[in-house]
Amino acid sequence: MEKNPLIPLVALDEHSFEQLFRSEYKGLCFFAIRYVRDMETAKEIVQDTFISLWEKRDSIDMEKSVKSYLSTSIKNKCYNHLRNNKKFNSDLILDDVLCEKVSFESNDKLIENELKARISTAIDELPEKCREVFLLSRYENMKYHEIAIKLQISVKTVDTQMSKALQHMRLKLSDYMTLVFIIVCIFSVVNKIMK
Amino acid sequence: MENLKEYYIDLITRHLAGELSPEEVQDLADWISLYPENLKLYEDYSKIWDTIVKDQIEKNVNLDEEWERILFKIRNPKPAMVSREKILTGKFGRSSVTKIFMPFLKIAAVFLILVLASLSIYFLTATGKEKTLLATDDCLEKGLPDGTIITMNSGSKLVYPEKFGKHERKVKLSGEAYFNVHRDSKKPFVISADDIRIKVLGTSFYVNTKASGENVEVVLTTGKLAIFCKNRPSEIMTLHPGEKAIVNKKTEIIIKKQNDDLNYMSWKNKKIVFYNNTLNDIITTLNRVYHSDIVVRNNAISNCRLTATFNNQTLESVLNVIKTTLDIQVKQTETGIELCGDGCR
Numbered sequence: 001m002e003k004n005p006l007i008p009l010v011a012l013d014e015h016s017f018e019q020l021f022r023s024e025y026k027g028l029c030f031f032a033i034r035y036v037r038d039m040e041t042a043k044e045i046v047q048d049t050f051i052s053l054w055e056k057r058d059s060i061d062m063e064k065s066v067k068s069y070l071s072t073s074i075k076n077k078c079y080n081h082l083r084n085n086k087k088f089n090s091d092l093i094l095d096d097v098l099c100e101k102v103s104f105e106s107n108d109k110l111i112e113n114e115l116k117a118r119i120s121t122a123i124d125e126l127p128e129k130c131r132e133v134f135l136l137s138r139y140e141n142m143k144y145h146e147i148a149i150k151l152q153i154s155v156k157t158v159d160t161q162m163s164k165a166l167q168h169m170r171l172k173l174s175d176y177m178t179l180v181f182i183i184v185c186i187f188s189v190v191n192k193i194m195k
Numbered sequence: 196m197e198n199l200k201e202y203y204i205d206l207i208t209r210h211l212a213g214e215l216s217p218e219e220v221q222d223l224a225d226w227i228s229l230y231p232e233n234l235k236l237y238e239d240y241s242k243i244w245d246t247i248v249k250d251q252i253e254k255n256v257n258l259d260e261e262w263e264r265i266l267f268k269i270r271n272p273k274p275a276m277v278s279r280e281k282i283l284t285g286k287f288g289r290s291s292v293t294k295i296f297m298p299f300l301k302i303a304a305v306f307l308i309l310v311l312a313s314l315s316i317y318f319l320t321a322t323g324k325e326k327t328l329l330a331t332d333d334c335l336e337k338g339l340p341d342g343t344i345i346t347m348n349s350g351s352k353l354v355y356p357e358k359f360g361k362h363e364r365k366v367k368l369s370g371e372a373y374f375n376v377h378r379d380s381k382k383p384f385v386i387s388a389d390d391i392r393i394k395v396l397g398t399s400f401y402v403n404t405k406a407s408g409e410n411v412e413v414v415l416t417t418g419k420l421a422i423f424c425k426n427r428p429s430e431i432m433t434l435h436p437g438e439k440a441i442v443n444k445k446t447e448i449i450i451k452k453q454n455d456d457l458n459y460m461s462w463k464n465k466k467i468v469f470y471n472n473t474l475n476d477i478i479t480t481l482n483r484v485y486h487s488d489i490v491v492r493n494n495a496i497s498n499c500r501l502t503a504t505f506n507n508q509t510l511e512s513v514l515n516v517i518k519t520t521l522d523i524q525v526k527q528t529e530t531g532i533e534l535c536g537d538g539c540r
Binding site: 014022025026029030033036037039040047050054055115116137138141143144159160162166169170173 | 214242247250252266269
């Protein structure tokens with residue numbers, strides 16, 4: 001088994017810190033969002049973690065990988081945030097216990113262009129009201145009650161439209177996702193055989 | 196049966212959006228553990244949601260901006276708190292000397308508390324004094340009390356309160372600046388330039404309150420921005436990234452167009468891009484970025500074209516490249532710099 005490529009923390013200068021930041025930031029934001037489910041909170045948590053890493057750069061145990069330090073630290077901060085906002089028991093039960101463990105891939109490109117294009121098409125195909133609600137929720141980071149106020153509709157309608165949107169997205173994307181999933185599985189099996 | 200499935204799909208959607216109450220989550224968790232198909236359904240939706248979130252991150256996260264923010268916080272860390280114990284015990288420790296001073300210390304402490312209490316009441320009720328930021332010779336970069344980072348070009352002035360108000364964050368700008376506003380959807384950030392108002396929640400953009408023709412110019416880099424005049428607050432022009440607004444201070448007419456000036460940020464990062472630009476245009480940009488006084492002497496060369504990119508170069512090296520590429524002479528005079536030549540190469 002290969003050793004994880006460690007970044008020697010003694011030499012963590014601004015330049016290598018910037019490299020680390022640029023390659024991990026987006027993946028870590030995705031990782032954090034799975035817990036806190038809010039873009040701005042996730043960004044703040046990831047930023048604070050990077051700043052702590054910089055401040056502690058002389059005293060962090062160099063045996064452990066930097067990436068696992070980052071993800072552990074972010075996970076803890078997410079838990080703290082959920083606890084402080086009295087949401088402690090909610091989201092954690094489902095994601096941690098029922099589904100696979102949440103991990104993050106370090107990619108500065110989170111999704112391939114092909115998938116991006118498919119998402120765009122799928123969104124364009126949504127009926128107008130549905131699309132409006134979906135875009136406000138996902139790309140403008142608005143909460144359901146904020147959308148309801150802005151579009152002068154009830155929260156229940158926002159609910160229904162979001163469900164409709166997600167069902168449509170599932171229809172349009174799941175065949176592609178299955179294909180990608182199969183390819184990824186084959187690839188990882190091949191990788192394991194090669195090692 | 197279909198109704199029940201619809202109900203739980205609705206719960207799943209709301210859970211993924213973070214809109215469920217703890218009881219509803221428990222309900223959903225119970226339903227998922229009932230049958231494997233339920234878990235599969237949840238996982239399907241969860242995967243799609245993850246894909247959308249990734250797309251969302253790709254669209255909303257600007258690495259350069261985020262890096263700049265972190266870099267700023269690293270270079271300007273909050274000062275550490277001095278340990279209180281060190282101050283109080285000091286060199287003497289619990290010797291007899293401190294026993295004599297104790298009653299005086301107690302009185303001083305009470306007095307100090309009273310003074311602090313009245314001061315804090317004063318500061319809590321008032322919005323605080325105004326502070327002024329003045330950029331003299333060079334660019335000035337500063338963090339405001341809310342976490343917003345502003346970079347000002349020389350000769351620019353910003354007035355801001357020590358503590359922002361409850362409903363809005365208001366500042367006054369005169370000159371040229373680049374704002375990286377910290378997101379706060381509850382407290383809009385409002386910039387005043389004479390009677391013109393620029394309002395954002397959390398974005399990054401460029402403002403010039405002294406643009407030619409008595410105009411205020413705004414170019415939006417990321418996020419969303421609203422611009423309007425104080426006297427006509429309902430006539431709002433919204434900008435999207437890559438767009439530029441020009442407001443005339445006298446007529447109060449707002450024009451919106453696509454930003455075509457690649458170099459609107461050059462004064463800040465000294466990155467200049469020329470794509471088949473004429474020498475005249477190039478000199479105008481250079482004079483703006485380097486505060487120089489370059490003049491083109493001969494008409495023969497004023498329309499010579501050049502394509503080049505300069506990354507954080509000195510004016511001297513930029514002129515060297517121009518000199519060599521276009522085969523012209525660069526002369527230093529008492530008033531400034533002169534470019535002469537016979538014609539384009």
